[in-house]
Amino acid sequence: MTGHQGAVNGIAFSPDGTRIASGGADRTVRLWEPARLTESGPPMTGHESAVTSVAFSPDGKRIASASEDRNVRLWNAMEQLPISDPFAGHLDSVTGTAFHPNNALLVSASRDGALRLWPAPAAWAQRLCTMLTTNISHDQWSNWVSSSIDYQPICANLPSSP
Known part of the structure; x- marks a missing residue:
């Protein structure tokens, strides 16, 4: 399966195993159908530097991507569109990201030496209700x-x- 222009830096299977997400030096996140060895839909764009890591949410509905642009982005895995503005706050490249098994938190790691916890979309309504x-x-x-x-x-x- 080819599609990225340059290095592929991160890959992840969807929880049900029917899709693969990949992130590359070309600043894109791509979805693949391994059963057909084909790319699924257009690349997801928005990062300003290389994508270093990708992760599916436990329910398979979202993809998180980390980038050298110091941001984490969330994508709707079905529509392949951004869900929100980027999560910004790291002082250096973001090297990894992962969802909590309950879908309510996202963690990111950076070359700045920090881990950051972010509320994931599953927790947004609950957090809003407290305010x-x-x-x-x-x-x-x-x-x-x-x-x-x-x-x-x-x-x-x-x-x-x-």
Whole structure:
């Protein structure tokens, strides 16, 4: 399987074994289907330097990538699109990344000598609920989520807004 322009620096199987993620010196993350020995979709781009490491989340829905650009990026593994802004804070190249088995944390390692823990998407709603005093209102749900999806309170322990 070829596709990267230059060295491949990191690889990981998806938890179900049906896909492989790779990160390379060409600053891309790529997905592969090992059963067909083919690349799956377009490369994921956004890193400004070589990708050094990739990791699948335990549920296989996300990919984390580490880079010499000192950032960690999260990708939707199905849509092959970024999930959020890069996680920035390391002072040197990020050399590795891994998800906690419960999907709520991500760890990164860097040449700056530091490990950093980041909340993973599975923990974002829970973390947000600790900062709120009420759930979003029906109007906010309609505007921010979708008017075609039935309203659902996000924080079970908080009252709903009018």
